[in-house]
Amino acid sequence: MTRRLAQAGNTVVPAILAIESLGFELAADGDGVVAHRGDEEYVADDPLALLGLIRLVELRSWRWYASDQEIDLTLRRFGWH
Secondary structure (H helix, E strand, C coil): CCCCCCCCHHHHHHHHHHHHHCCCEEEEECCEEEEEECCEEEEECCHHHHHHHHHHHHHHCCCCCCCHHHHHHHHHHCCCC
């Protein structure tokens, strides 16, 4: 059986709880949300996007950005270029 998860209203609270379990403090920020932990700060439109930013840094470090070559190859691979 394939497991599938889609972004929906029922993923907001679990995302908040996951972020808090990582030791972050959350606060509303205008129309979005901000997470703080030590000298780290993440800002996003919603908790699920916020969790994605946190995971991005966990996987790629604070040098998360893609090189020009990575951008070009990835966009071509998905037909977006």
